[in-house]
Amino acid sequence: MKPFPPSALAGMPQNIQGLIKRYWQNIQVHEPESIALEALVTDNPELPEMLARVFAASDYAGILCGKNPGLLLNLITSGDLDISYPDWDSHLQKMVLEYEFIKPATWQEGETGLKRFLRKFRQREMLRIIWRDLSGKANLIQTCADISNLADVCINFSLAHLAEWCELEWGSPVDDTGERQSLVVLAMGKYGAQELNLSSDIDLIFAFPENGETRVPENQNGPGKKVRSCTIQAFFIKLGQRLIDVLDTPTEDGFVFRVDMRLRPYGGAGGLALSFGALEEYYQSQGRDWERFAMVKARVVSGSPQAGAELMETLRPFVYRRYLDFATIEALRDMKRLIGQQVRRKGMEQNIKLGRGGIRELEFIVQVLQLIHGGRNKKLQQPSLFAALAVLVEDAYLDAAEGAKLEASYQFLRRLENCLQALADQQTQQLPDEPENCQRIALAMAYENWEQLVMALDGHREQVARQFDEIIREEGRVEHEGEDEDGVLGSLWQGQLEDEVALNALQARGFEEPAVVLEAISTYRSSKQYLALEKTGRERLNRFMAVLLAVAGHTESPDLAFIRVFSFVQAVTRRTAYLVLLLENALALRQLVDLCAASPWIVEYLSKYPVLLDELLKPLSTPPDKNELIADIRQQLLRIPADDFDQQMESLRYFKQAHVLKVAAADIAKTMPLMKISDYLSYIAEVVLEQVLELSWDFLVSRHGYPANAAGEYGTMDFVIIAYGKLGGIELNYGSDLDLVFLHDGHQELATRAGVQQRQLNSTSFYARLGQRIITMLNTFTISGRLYEVDTRLRPSGASGSLVSSLSAFAQYQHENAWTWEHQALVRARPVAGEQNMARQFYEIRWQVLVKARDREKLRQDVVDMRRRMREELGSKPHRSAAVFHLKHDEGGIVDIEFIVQYLVLSAAADCPELLDYPDNMRLLEIAMKHGLLTEEEGIQLQESYIAYRSGLHRQALQNSGSEVSGSSYEKERKAVTAIWSKVFSEEQAGSR
Numbered sequence: 001m002k003p004f005p006p007s008a009l010a011g012m013p014q015n016i017q018g019l020i021k022r023y024w025q026n027i028q029v030h031e032p033e034s035i036a037l038e039a040l041v042t043d044n045p046e047l048p049e050m051l052a053r054v055f056a057a058s059d060y061a062g063i064l065c066g067k068n069p070g071l072l073l074n075l076i077t078s079g080d081l082d083i084s085y086p087d088w089d090s091h092l093q094k095m096v097l098e099y100e101f102i103k104p105a106t107w108q109e110g111e112t113g114l115k116r117f118l119r120k121f122r123q124r125e126m127l128r129i130i131w132r133d134l135s136g137k138a139n140l141i142q143t144c145a146d147i148s149n150l151a152d153v154c155i156n157f158s159l160a161h162l163a164e165w166c167e168l169e170w171g172s173p174v175d176d177t178g179e180r181q182s183l184v185v186l187a188m189g190k191y192g193a194q195e196l197n198l199s200s201d202i203d204l205i206f207a208f209p210e211n212g213e214t215r216v217p218e219n220q221n222g223p224g225k226k227v228r229s230c231t232i233q234a235f236f237i238k239l240g241q242r243l244i245d246v247l248d249t250p251t252e253d254g255f256v257f258r259v260d261m262r263l264r265p266y267g268g269a270g271g272l273a274l275s276f277g278a279l280e281e282y283y284q285s286q287g288r289d290w291e292r293f294a295m296v297k298a299r300v301v302s303g304s305p306q307a308g309a310e311l312m313e314t315l316r317p318f319v320y321r322r323y324l325d326f327a328t329i330e331a332l333r334d335m336k337r338l339i340g341q342q343v344r345r346k347g348m349e350q351n352i353k354l355g356r357g358g359i360r361e362l363e364f365i366v367q368v369l370q371l372i373h374g375g376r377n378k379k380l381q382q383p384s385l386f387a388a389l390a391v392l393v394e395d396a397y398l399d400a401a402e403g404a405k406l407e408a409s410y411q412f413l414r415r416l417e418n419c420l421q422a423l424a425d426q427q428t429q430q431l432p433d434e435p436e437n438c439q440r441i442a443l444a445m446a447y448e449n450w451e452q453l454v455m456a457l458d459g460h461r462e463q464v465a466r467q468f469d470e471i472i473r474e475e476g477r478v479e480h481e482g483e484d485e486d487g488v489l490g491s492l493w494q495g496q497l498e499d500e501v502a503l504n505a506l507q508a509r510g511f512e513e514p515a516v517v518l519e520a521i522s523t524y525r526s527s528k529q530y531l532a533l534e535k536t537g538r539e540r541l542n543r544f545m546a547v548l549l550a551v552a553g554h555t556e557s558p559d560l561a562f563i564r565v566f567s568f569v570q571a572v573t574r575r576t577a578y579l580v581l582l583l584e585n586a587l588a589l590r591q592l593v594d595l596c597a598a599s600p601w602i603v604e605y606l607s608k609y610p611v612l613l614d615e616l617l618k619p620l621s622t623p624p625d626k627n628e629l630i631a632d633i634r635q636q637l638l639r640i641p642a643d644d645f646d647q648q649m650e651s652l653r654y655f656k657q658a659h660v661l662k663v664a665a666a667d668i669a670k671t672m673p674l675m676k677i678s679d680y681l682s683y684i685a686e687v688v689l690e691q692v693l694e695l696s697w698d699f700l701v702s703r704h705g706y707p708a709n710a711a712g713e714y715g716t717m718d719f720v721i722i723a724y725g726k727l728g729g730i731e732l733n734y735g736s737d738l739d740l741v742f743l744h745d746g747h748q749e750l751a752t753r754a755g756v757q758q759r760q761l762n763s764t765s766f767y768a769r770l771g772q773r774i775i776t777m778l779n780t781f782t783i784s785g786r787l788y789e790v791d792t793r794l795r796p797s798g799a800s801g802s803l804v805s806s807l808s809a810f811a812q813y814q815h816e817n818a819w820t821w822e823h824q825a826l827v828r829a830r831p832v833a834g835e836q837n838m839a840r841q842f843y844e845i846r847w848q849v850l851v852k853a854r855d856r857e858k859l860r861q862d863v864v865d866m867r868r869r870m871r872e873e874l875g876s877k878p879h880r881s882a883a884v885f886h887l888k889h890d891e892g893g894i895v896d897i898e899f900i901v902q903y904l905v906l907s908a909a910a911d912c913p914e915l916l917d918y919p920d921n922m923r924l925l926e927i928a929m930k931h932g933l934l935t936e937e938e939g940i941q942l943q944e945s946y947i948a949y950r951s952g953l954h955r956q957a958l959q960n961s962g963s964e965v966s967g968s969s970y971e972k973e974r975k976a977v978t979a980i981w982s983k984v985f986s987e988e989q990a991g992s993r
Contacts, residue, residue: 002028002038008048012056013439019062020055026066033069040076047076050135057134057444060425064127075128084142088149092157095121114161115246115755118154119253125150130198130422134444140415141386147196148187152301154247154256155185159302162242166235171214173232181209183236183243183273184303184311188263192297193383195414199421199428201258201642202247205298206240206273208232209307236273241706241715249702249755258427260642263294267634268694276311283318288631289334295319296367296374297383320375352413352420353429357461359413361468362406368471369397385410402467409460416457419444427641490546492518495525509553517562521545524566529573540576544569544583551593561597568596571607578610581617588616591665598668599958601734605661608785615658620665622672626683629659633691643702648695649777652688653784659684664734667954674951675922681732688778688787689721689738689833696773700766705754707763708747718745719767719804720834720842721774724794728828729920731950734957737789738778741829742771742804745838764806771804794825807841814849820862824902826850828919846916853910863903864985870895876964884964885974887949887956892974894949896981897942901925903984904933921946938980945973 004024009017028034041047055062065072075081085091101117129146132138138146163182167173173181188203190196214229230238248259264270265282274282283291296319300308353359366385369392374380379391386407393403419441420428432438438450447453489509492502499518506514524530533541548569552562572578582589592613595602606612624632633655640647663680666672672680697717709718725739726732744767751760761769778787795801796813805813814826826846831839875889888894901924905915912931918924922943929939952965 002042004052005041005048008052012052012443015436016056016439016443020052023055023062023066024051026062027069027072029066030069033073036073037069037076040073050131053444054131054134057419057440058130058422060422061127061130061134064123068123071124071127075124075131080128081131082137084138084146085149088153089156092121092153095124110161110165111246114158115249115251116253118158118246118256119251122150122154122256123254126198126425133198133418134422140411140418141195143418144190144195144197144414147198147200148191148194151187151191151196151202151257155243156302158243158246159183159185159239162239162246166239166242167214169227170235170238171216171227171229173208173212173235174215175210175212178215181232182303182307183208183239184308185301186311187299187301188294189297191301192299193385194299195385197414197421197427198418199425201260201427203260203263203294205261205264205279206236207276207279207311208236208273209276209304209310211275233271233273233275237271238715240272245755250757251755252757258642262634262638262642263291266630267637268698269630269690276307276314279311280314283315286627286631287318288635290631290635292319292371293364293367296370299383316381320371320381350431351429352416352431352457352461355461357463357465357468359410359417359429362410362413362464365406365464365468365471366392373397405463406467409464412456412460413464416441416445416453487546489549490542493521493525493545493549494542495522506549509549510558511553511562513559517559520563520566524570529570533573537573537576540579540583541569541573544576544579547583547589548593551589555593555597557597561593564596564600564603565593568592568603568607568610572610575610578613581613585617587619588613591616591620595665595668599664600960601958602661602664602668604960605657605664609654609657611654611784612658612661615661620662620669623659623662623666623680626687629683629687630690632659633687637691637695642698645699646782649780649782650784652691652777653782653787656684656688656787657785660734664958667958674947674954677954678731678733678950681734681736682727682730685727685732685738685788686723686832689723689740689774692774692777692787693717693719693721693770693833696770696777699773700770703758704761704766705752705758707752707761707766708750709763710745710747712747712750714753717835718838719743719770720831720838722829722842723832724825724829725791727832728830731920733950733953737791739791739794739825741792741795741810742767742774743807743810743838743842744770744804745807745841748806768802768804775803794822807838807845810842811845811848814845818849820859820906821866823849823906824863824866824899827902827905827924828898830919847913850905850916851909851913854906856907859903859907860985863899867895867899883967885967885969887952887963887965887970889963890974892970892976892978892981894946894953896977897921897946897949900942900981900984901928904928908933934980934984938983941976942980945970945977948973 004021009020012020027037041051055065096117099117099120101113125146129138129143129150132146133140133143159182175181184207186192186205186207188205190200191202191204196202210232212232214232214235216227216229244259244261247256249255261272262268264272265274265279265286271278283295295315298312298315298319300312349355351358363385366388370380370388377391377395379395380388382388382391389398389403389407389410392398393400398406417429420430420432422444423432423437423440432441435450442448442450442453445453447456488497488505491497492505497505502518503514506517511517530538530541548565549562552558552565555561569579582592592606596606633652636651636655637648640651660681663672663677663684666680667677697719706714707718708714709716720743722728722741722743723738724741726736727738727740744764746763746767748764750763752758752763752766754760775790775792778790780786792803793799795803796805796810796817802809814822818826826849829846831842871889871891874886875891875893876884876886886893898921901921905924908928908931909915912927912933914927914931915924917927925934925939925943925946928934929936934942948970952970953963956963956965
């Protein structure tokens with residue numbers, strides 16, 4: 001066994017020399033490859049040095065060579081390490097012969113062989129690409145192009161086989177003229193730009209020209225053959241699923257490429273493949289600014305060239321405007337704000353992609369200029385950043401010197417990104433903490449030590465950040481109201497004024513109880529928390545408190561505003577970066593003061609989640625509608641790796657908290673009526689549930705494969721989340737829990753279709769785990785709190801029943817075993833997330849159950865008895881009934897109105913099925929009046945009382961109060977509701993309804 005040539009290790013640290021020697025020893029275990037490699041190393045003096053550089057920088061390469069030195073031997077002897085392939089397709093075909101890949105006849109036979117071939121091919125080519133990159137034989141552009149070309153040929157080779165196998169099962173996807181359609185694959189992001197990293201995932205969108213039905217030739221169906229036609233969309237969805245499985249599913253040989261489909265319309269909630277027409281309609285009617293930025297880099301990588309060109313021409317007007325589009329700068333500010341929130345939340349300042357002055361900011365600089373000018377200058381309409389940057393300089397949109405600096409910074413940052421990912425074939429842009437890895441990265445980047453590399457990195461990041469700030473700079477920064485120009489308030493805060501002088505200063509600025517304010521300041525300044533502050537934190541706090549006193553003095557209630565914001569300040573004193581944010585943004589501070597003055601709930605909310613201060617950087621206007629909420633959460637989750645569960649949890653929590661804050665702000669400002677407040681709180685919950693379901697589904701499919709539905713088909717999510725109670729009735733309040741029921745249509749016997757390294761489950765067990773995963777994501781406490789408290793006791797058989805029920809079991813239970821109160825609950829039930837066909841089936845079951853004719857006397861007695869028990873258990877106690885009124889549970893309260901509505905639905909739906917159209921009380925009362933179940937006077941009185949009570953609940957929540965108010969409150973409403981209750985539930989009246 002020959003030692004590694006010492007001359008190739010000269011100048012390297014001892015620990016890295018030891019690492020290289022270990023990888024060399026691992027190779028020498030394998031004969032005869034090791035003997036051949038030793039001979040090559042001896043005969044070629046350049047080879048040991050290059051081998052040392054590669055092993056020093058890449059564990060992936062070292063481990064791969066140790067397991068299979070034949071790969072390295074083949075690459076050296078073939079000469080492929082020294083060339084760029086002139087034709088990747090020809091090279092792939094050569095590898096097909098070398099690896100003896102034989103195309104099987106069916107998908108079932110071909111899955112394993114195709115996956116194995118592609119992974120072996122990928123290992124060989126990635127070793128070659130890493131070698132050429134780290135040894136200096138390829139520059140950055142060549143390296144990125146090689147990785148992108150590798151992805152192209154793997155996709156096209158896979159589709160050539162998979163499409164043929166799919167046609168054997170479902171026929172041919174032909175258009176109206178009989179022309180065969182192919183799946184058009186759009187590459188997005190760095191892949192679309194042909195600038196992939198060493199360990200990038202690939203962002204894809206699947207499309208096809210037009211919908212219809214697949215065509216099954218007459219001679220293709222016969223005895224023993226099972227070829228079934230399907231819609232063309234279904235065909236391409238199945239083909240897309242199989243392509244993702246072939247590329248993405250880990251096996252003992254690893255994976256080919258991680259595939260990310262979240263950039264497609266509607267994200268994970270959208271169809272996996274859409275027709276050209278559907279894509280065009282989506283982008284014209286719902287496309288967001290961030291999707292324009294994404295589409296700049298789109299490139300067709302598979303499918304008919306003619307169809308691909310047609311699609312790109314269709315999408316071009318969405319991306320590029322015919323006029324100078326300076327509005328994109330505002331969109332860029334919003335996108336940057338979102339990224340900044342993520343960086344601050346996750347401590348990602350050392351992330352060279354998302355951190356300040358990183359790759360993302362540099363990409364934004366080029367993309368925003370492309371979008372502004374690209375409609376008029378078609379040379380800018382190209383996905384490559386390098387090419388677009390050259391045009392920007394050539395056509396004088398960018399100064400030549402600035403353009404050269406940007407290109408140099410991009411080259412540096414992308415080379416560093418490749419070095420970070422070459423270490424372990426992991427998708428990371430975070431600088432390492434381990435000293436040895438820092439040394440290895442510095443060596444790979446040709447720096448003597450880590451300190452020199454960091455110095456160079458800081459220079460590039462500062463250059464990028466400066467140019468980015470120039471583009472998105474916002475003019476006209478507003479000063480804080482009543483700045484402490486004479487320094488009096490600063491001196492007051494620091495205890496440098498006599499008490500009388502301090503009291504007079506506060507009184508002059510509008511404080512009504514200056515002694516209380518002064519006492520609060522003095523108490524805090526002598527507290528352990530303040531005295532323990534470091535110098536920088538104390539200086540920041542001192543500056544902030546003077547400004548806070550000035551701003552509070554300009555409010556209607558200076559004392560209240562100051563005391564409440566001061567409470568928030570004490571909660572975040574250890575994180576004084578938040579105070580800096582408020583000092584630098586007058587609007588944020590003013591909105592904070594106004595909101596805290598109006599609501600102690602806001603104070604507590606922001607004290608728990610101070611990162612929400614980011615939301616105050618812009619005016620808190622009307623909250624976004626549901627479509628905008630969906631787009632917002634999609635944009636946030638797109639920046640998170642698909643397997644980063646913790647970060648997904650944090651992002652979902654931030655999304656919910658931020659939008660609840662916006663709703664509360666609109667509530668406080670009285671810019672939205674009560675019903676809209678509840679609508680928006682319900683929308684937030686629905687969007688969260690949709691994303692939680694999608695993430696949970698993806699997680700389980702990645703580990704166990706797709707479950708089978710009751711018809712024995714694979715690939716669809718046959719699962720739906722049903723909301724009951726407040727969410728079902730679209731009447732959520734702040735802090736409401738969610739009453740949920742989970743339904744599935746999984747096959748009772750068939751197992752999931754799993755890959756080599758996936759563990760099969762019974763399909764019903766899969767859905768049970770899906771329900772458990774959803775509960776975990778919603779209920780689990782993290783440092784950012786929890787999403788929602790979930791109650792699943794309304795499921796069939798309550799807490800003793802299965803967490804997830806089959807549709808058939810749910811239907812049987814509702815028809816045969818459910819109690820009256822469970823049918824009352826069903827009145828307010830509706831699907832809020834999941835598969836649309838499942839939702840339709842639930843509505844059908846609900847209709848069949850609720851439309852039944854009932855024994856009205858028994859129904860009346862059941863409802864009255866249940867109401868009495870609830871009032872006894874949950875209402876105010878008899879000895880307090882005169883002093884307080886429980887808005888929900890006391891006589892004449894909210895629950896009385898809800899029970900009246902539910903009784904009317906259950907008693908009259910057989911004759912008036914329109915009562916089953918809606919789950920919310922306001923519209924049901926409208927229908928009850930329309931059909932004479934209530935007089936107009938009664939219906940309006942119940943509606944007005946219901947709105948008054950719920951408005952009171954919202955006010956109580958924002959004041960951190962419970963559901964009890966003074967006993968003298970709402971006397972008129974209580975009397976009216978009680979009178980209507982007595983009339984509806986009198987034996988004579990009930991029998992006639």
